[in-house]
Amino acid sequence: METLMSILVGILFAIGIYLILTKTLLRIILGTSILGHGVNLLIITMGGLEKGGPPLLGIKGLTYVDSLPQALLLTAIVINFATTALFLVLSYRAYKVLGTDDTRSLRGKSDG
Amino acid sequence: MLPFIFAVFVPILYKMFTPRVHTGWFVFFVPLLIFSYLITFIPTIANGNTIITSIPWMPSYDINFTTYIDGLSLIFGLLITGIGALVILYSIFYLSKEREALHNFYVYLLMFMGAMLGLVFSDNVFVLYVFWEMTSVSSFLLIAYWYEREKSRYGAQKSMLITIFGGLAMLAGLVMITSSSETYSIREMLLNVDAIYASALFIPAMVLILLGAFTKSAQFPFSIWLPDAMEAPTPISAYLHSATMVKAGIYLVARLTPVFGGSNVWFWLVTGVGLITLLYGSVNAVRQTDLKALLAYSTISQLGLIMSLLGLGSAAMYFGLGDEIAIYGTAIFAAIFHLVNHSTFKGSLFMVVGIIDHETGTRDIRRLGGLIHLMPISFTLTVIGGFSMAGLPPFNGFLSKEMFFAAVNNAAKMDFFHMGTIGVLIPVVAWIASVFTFIYCMILVFKTFRGKYKLDKSRVVHEAPLGMLISPIILGSLVIIGFFFPNLLSNYLLKPALTSILPVLSEAEVLELKIEAWHGFLNPELWMTIGVVVLGTILYLNLRKWYRIYNSYPQSLTINNLYNLALDKMENISGSITNFYMTGFIRDYLVYILGFMILVVGGSIWLFDGVSFDSSNDAPVTLFEIAIMIVAVVSAVFVLFSKTRLTSIVSVGALGFLVAFFFVLFRAPDLALTQLVVETVTTALFLLCFYHLPQLRKEKSRIPFKLTNAIISIGAGAVVTIVALSVNGNRLFDSISSYYENAYELAGAKNIVNSILVDFRGIDTMLEILVLSIAGLGVYSLIKLRLAKEGSDERAE
Numbered sequence: 001m002e003t004l005m006s007i008l009v010g011i012l013f014a015i016g017i018y019l020i021l022t023k024t025l026l027r028i029i030l031g032t033s034i035l036g037h038g039v040n041l042l043i044i045t046m047g048g049l050e051k052g053g054p055p056l057l058g059i060k061g062l063t064y065v066d067s068l069p070q071a072l073l074l075t076a077i078v079i080n081f082a083t084t085a086l087f088l089v090l091s092y093r094a095y096k097v098l099g100t101d102d103t104r105s106l107r108g109k110s111d112g
Numbered sequence: 113m114l115p116f117i118f119a120v121f122v123p124i125l126y127k128m129f130t131p132r133v134h135t136g137w138f139v140f141f142v143p144l145l146i147f148s149y150l151i152t153f154i155p156t157i158a159n160g161n162t163i164i165t166s167i168p169w170m171p172s173y174d175i176n177f178t179t180y181i182d183g184l185s186l187i188f189g190l191l192i193t194g195i196g197a198l199v200i201l202y203s204i205f206y207l208s209k210e211r212e213a214l215h216n217f218y219v220y221l222l223m224f225m226g227a228m229l230g231l232v233f234s235d236n237v238f239v240l241y242v243f244w245e246m247t248s249v250s251s252f253l254l255i256a257y258w259y260e261r262e263k264s265r266y267g268a269q270k271s272m273l274i275t276i277f278g279g280l281a282m283l284a285g286l287v288m289i290t291s292s293s294e295t296y297s298i299r300e301m302l303l304n305v306d307a308i309y310a311s312a313l314f315i316p317a318m319v320l321i322l323l324g325a326f327t328k329s330a331q332f333p334f335s336i337w338l339p340d341a342m343e344a345p346t347p348i349s350a351y352l353h354s355a356t357m358v359k360a361g362i363y364l365v366a367r368l369t370p371v372f373g374g375s376n377v378w379f380w381l382v383t384g385v386g387l388i389t390l391l392y393g394s395v396n397a398v399r400q401t402d403l404k405a406l407l408a409y410s411t412i413s414q415l416g417l418i419m420s421l422l423g424l425g426s427a428a429m430y431f432g433l434g435d436e437i438a439i440y441g442t443a444i445f446a447a448i449f450h451l452v453n454h455s456t457f458k459g460s461l462f463m464v465v466g467i468i469d470h471e472t473g474t475r476d477i478r479r480l481g482g483l484i485h486l487m488p489i490s491f492t493l494t495v496i497g498g499f500s501m502a503g504l505p506p507f508n509g510f511l512s513k514e515m516f517f518a519a520v521n522n523a524a525k526m527d528f529f530h531m532g533t534i535g536v537l538i539p540v541v542a543w544i545a546s547v548f549t550f551i552y553c554m555i556l557v558f559k560t561f562r563g564k565y566k567l568d569k570s571r572v573v574h575e576a577p578l579g580m581l582i583s584p585i586i587l588g589s590l591v592i593i594g595f596f597f598p599n600l601l602s603n604y605l606l607k608p609a610l611t612s613i614l615p616v617l618s619e620a621e622v623l624e625l626k627i628e629a630w631h632g633f634l635n636p637e638l639w640m641t642i643g644v645v646v647l648g649t650i651l652y653l654n655l656r657k658w659y660r661i662y663n664s665y666p667q668s669l670t671i672n673n674l675y676n677l678a679l680d681k682m683e684n685i686s687g688s689i690t691n692f693y694m695t696g697f698i699r700d701y702l703v704y705i706l707g708f709m710i711l712v713v714g715g716s717i718w719l720f721d722g723v724s725f726d727s728s729n730d731a732p733v734t735l736f737e738i739a740i741m742i743v744a745v746v747s748a749v750f751v752l753f754s755k756t757r758l759t760s761i762v763s764v765g766a767l768g769f770l771v772a773f774f775f776v777l778f779r780a781p782d783l784a785l786t787q788l789v790v791e792t793v794t795t796a797l798f799l800l801c802f803y804h805l806p807q808l809r810k811e812k813s814r815i816p817f818k819l820t821n822a823i824i825s826i827g828a829g830a831v832v833t834i835v836a837l838s839v840n841g842n843r844l845f846d847s848i849s850s851y852y853e854n855a856y857e858l859a860g861a862k863n864i865v866n867s868i869l870v871d872f873r874g875i876d877t878m879l880e881i882l883v884l885s886i887a888g889l890g891v892y893s894l895i896k897l898r899l900a901k902e903g904s905d906e907r908a909e
Contacts, residue, residue: 001732006836008741014829015704015748020460021699021821026757026801028698030764033794034748036772040787042836044778048847049731054779055864057856064864065779068597071868073783075880079792082887089891092804103698106319 012038023103025091029084035105036080045068051100139199139218143225148192150186157186164235166301174296179236183608187448188232188363190605191455195355196225198583203347204464205579206470216258217345224250228356232363234729236296237286244282244328246274247804249362251352255344267340270675274337282364288317289371301368309374312419318372321364322381328387329361331419332389335412336672342404346466349404354411354458361449362415365422366613369444373426383523384424387541389416394548398555402477403465412502413549414454419540421447422517424523425613442522445514445602448609450603453500453508453594460499460587461556464490467580470561477555481563487582491561496588502642502648503546510596510641516542517637531580543640551649551655561834586639703824710827713835723834723842737777742769757802765795782865 012034019031047069055067084089153163163181172178181189202222211586227246234240248271249432256268290296292311293304296441308314325331330338341353352358365382372378393413400406425444467482469475484491496507520539594601671817676807693704700737747770750763768791775784852864852872861867 003837003838004733004738005838006833008744008831009836011745012748012829012834013832014825015752016754017828018821018825021702021818021825023699026798027760029801030798031758034767036752037767041771041774042832044775044780044783046836046839049778050473051179052779055852056263056781057853057862057864064853066847066851067864067868068847070780070783070865071779071873074786074869075778075876077703077783077786077790078880081794081881082884084439085797086796086887086890086894088794089802089894090771092801092842093894095801095804103130103631104202 001046005041005049009038009042009045012041025094025103028103029087029091031086033084034085036076040073040076040080041063043073116141127168135522140197142203142222143193143196143200145464147190147197147230150189150193150340153181153186154604157181157183158604162612168240175236175238177239178297179233180299182612183605183610184353184363184366184448184612185232187452187609188359188606189229191359191452192225192228192356194520195351195455195587196221196774197690199347199351199355199463200457200587202350202466202580202583203345205577206347206466206768207345209683214312217254220250220253220257221348221450222352224357225353225836231360235298237290238296240298241283244324244360245276245279248272248279248328251275251341253356254348254352255341257345257348259342261343262865264338264343267343269338269716273343274334278324278327279651280335281327281398284322285320285322288320291713292317298367298371302450304370305374308371312842314375314889315377318375318378318525319381321368321386322378325361326385328364329362329415329419330389331361331385331394331416333671334394335389336675339405339408342402342408346404346469347437349461350459350466353408354462357452357457358411358415359686362418362422366444366447367585369422369426369613379426380602381422382426383420383491386416386418386420386423387538387545389413390414390420390545391881392543392546394552397552400552401477401494403468403477403480403556403560406477406556407461408463410552411422411454411458413545414450414458414501417448417516417542417545418451418454420763421450421519421884422613423887424519424538427523442515443519443605444513444613445610446519448613449515449598449602450509450512450679452514452606453591456587456590456594456667457497457500457507457509460493460591461501462582463584463587464493464497467584470580480560482561484561487561489585493581494557494561494585494810496591498553500591502550503644505589506595508598509591511595511598513546516636517546517640521636524614528871539640543644543775545646546640546644547651550644554652585662623895693759701822703820706824706828710824710831714827714831717831717834717838724838740770740773740777744774761795761798761802764798768794780865782863 012052016031016033016038019027019034022031032047047066052063052065055064055070164403165179167177200218203217203221212790224247227250230243231247232239249310250655252268252272256264258264287309289301292313293308295304297300308317311317327334338353338358342349344352349729369378388411391410393409393416397406397409397413400409410420421443425447427443433843449836465475465657468480468487470489472483473481500507500509503509513867517539520542524540693700695701745769746761747766751760751767754760754763768787772784772787772791775781775787852868855861855864855867855871859871861871
């Protein structure tokens with residue numbers, strides 16, 4: 001399962017990066033979003049996917065799933081959300097002020 | 113260190129007394145005091161003793177402020193303070209107290225003097241380096257004293273670049289030599305010469321230190337800064353660029369001769385560069401039309417002479433005691449002697465030129481002439497200085513030039529360092545250079561003072577005030593005294609200096625003989641001098657006929673031009689390199705970053721054979737999981753090929769929900785919950801953005817395919833996969849998570865993940881809340897805050 005997950009993570013990374021390298025702002029943010037999913041899955045995969053009970057002590061099981069990556073991920077998801085929201089609003093503002101969503105045309109004034 | 117302390121008080125005194133008293137008077141007593149203090153050391157030094165004092169500065173690094181006074185440093189110390197005092201006296205009359213910013217001038221000058229004194233007296237190489245750079249900096253300030261002139265700034269920048277370049281090279285050399293000798297003290301290096309010779313860093317250290325000395329002393333090809341430094345006020349040119357700073361390199365070479373002198377690389381470098389400089393400077397001096405430029409080139413040439421003598425003398429180190437050492441000892445002796453002589457006559461010449469400039473308003477030889485009756489004292493002084501520089505009999509330049517010829521003749525006779533036929537060239541080159549020296553000295557004397565009076569008649573040209581003339585008169589009389597009583601000087605000062613340059617020469621009788629023997633007539637040196645005079649006179653009288661040769665030399669091949677070109681090209685090239693990679697497009701930078709990531713991570717995996725693959729511990733795969741995985745891949749790929757933005761947003765949303773499914777499968781209920789909520793909100797935000805797309809170019813297109821992007825992204829994905837697989841296959845130790853299964857006992861919670869978040873690792877959560885609030889604030893301010901200017905070109909909603 002871990003092997004397959006690793007491959008899936010690789011695919012998500014590749015697609016996310018490809019999107020980031022395009023020129024439309026919205027696609028770049030979509031790319032970061034996919035990249036974020038890839039990272040999240042990578043973290044939980046690296047924590048090990050052995051079967052066990054969910055990390056709730058109330059449930060009587062012999063073993064539990066590793067709880068630490070889950071806690072880390074919860075933090076990561078929230079932070080990812082915060083930055084994505086900020087970036088989206090930022091690009092929304094950029095649309096309104098600059099009238100474009102093409103990073104190629106997002107250049108400062110030339111020097112001098 | 114009196115100068116530094118006093119420099120602090122100069123501006124205060126300037127502000128207090130400016131209208132009434134020239135600030136220079138306060139400064140004047142400083143070098144005078146030091147000079148008289150240094151004179152008291154002469155008897156001690158003459159008896160062969162040395163004086164060492166030490167003040168701890170950085171004891172933990174073994175860098176201490178050690179002053180070491182022996183013959184060599186004493187000579188320099190006396191020159192610096194003596195000529196310093198005279199220059200200050202001269203500048204009191206030269207600079208107007210109403211028009212000039214005198215406090216700046218004297219602060220810089222005192223800084224320079226202090227740095228120069230520190231340079232010659234310090235025993236620790238790093239302290240020496242500190243003072244070395246201080247002289248560069250204060251000289252930079254002094255050259256650009258009239259900072260509103262463009263040429264001053266150009267000259268200052270040039271000298272700064274060149275001398276600092278050399279200084280840094282020297283620092284590297286010093287570091288090398290200290291590492292091989294394991295001491296910072298020059299004195300202790302001398303005891304450890306064998307270790308230095310044995311070191312592999314010997315030659316690089318020597319070359320780098322010599323680079324420093326050559327740049328400072330304006331040796332070929334680093335001499336170009338000196339003529340441009342003539343934009344400085346004349347007292348500065350007289351002090352820094354003839355008597356002191358340019359001799360710092362000479363000092364360094366002389367000081368380190370006992371360390372490096374035995375090497376033939378040192379011999380050839382110092383002698384060769386010195387001779388080339390000598391020839392280059394004297395040939396170029398003849399073509400100058402500006403008096404100060406002429407003097408600048410003559411300084412270069414004389415410095416080359418001293419340098420080559422030091423080089424020739426270093427052969428003494430190689431041969432050890434014997435007949436040869438006496439002969440090469442002469443070279444060193446001549447070098448020190450000429451060093452002192454040069455300081456006297458060049459200082460006085462500069463001052464005279466300053467006087468002429470001051471009185472006539474020009475320094476151009478073509479406009480000057482016929483001043484002999486108007487300025488008789490200046491004329492006499494020029495004759496003394498000029499003839500001494502040319503090496504004519506009644507002046508001290510004659511003696512040192514004779515000794516120079518003797519040294520080169522001896523060098524030519526000696527067959528050493530595989531010299532062979534090249535050795536014959538040494539006296540020839542020296543002789544030709546002397547002819548040119550003679551010519552430009554004659555130009556200096558006669559073109560300025562003889563001939564017709566060419567200046568505007570309205571200007572009343574007259575002799576300079578007495579105060580201005582005092583200093584050149586003192587120096588001029590020293591020139592003559594130096595000729596008639598050379599032994600006075602040599603017994604007290606030059607011999608101790610000689611023994612400090614060549615410690616192998618402890619047998620004083622050898623020296624004693626030579627110095628007394630300066631009146632040996634009918635020796636070849638005398639005939640060489642006569643030849644110089646004859647040929648020089650002939651050439652001078654026919655100056656017009658061959659002067660045109662200079663014009664035929666292409667202007668674009670001068671070193672100056674080369675320097676300017678190099679500077680320009682350097683700016684252009686670095687500019688174009690920056691423009692090449694700093695494209696300003698985000699995509700390009702991402703390509704660099706990811707490319708490097710692939711290169712470094714992938715490369716190191718490949719290099720260290722990091723790929724290992726072990727799926728034995730994997731969890732079993734179920735069909736359901738495979739199905740979700742396939743759907744996830746499909747939805748991700750769909751984003752790439754979707755034609756509209758809406759579909760891509762929806763498929764990213766789908767991917768997010770699938771990730772939530774994964775979390776369910778992987779027994780992470782809290783994660784699944786959060787992921788679902790977050791994904792919903794994010795998708796809503798995406799749709800908001802999508803809705804507000806600009807009306808202008810709303811073309812709904814696919815993503816254009818780009819090969820480089822594809823390669824980069826596939827590469828990055830592959831690297832991540834490989835890393836993940838390798839990590840998975842090599843688990844080093846068990847997880848620490850079993851500890852958190854005590855959550856109930858320790859924290860009173862049954863949900864392990866939540867207890868980690870708020871109890872075990874609560875700080876993370878707190879900061880995460882902070883991140884969320886900052887993002888919220890950011891969003892709010894992005895939407896609400898508008899600058900006035902921005903609002904005007906904002907599109908209507």
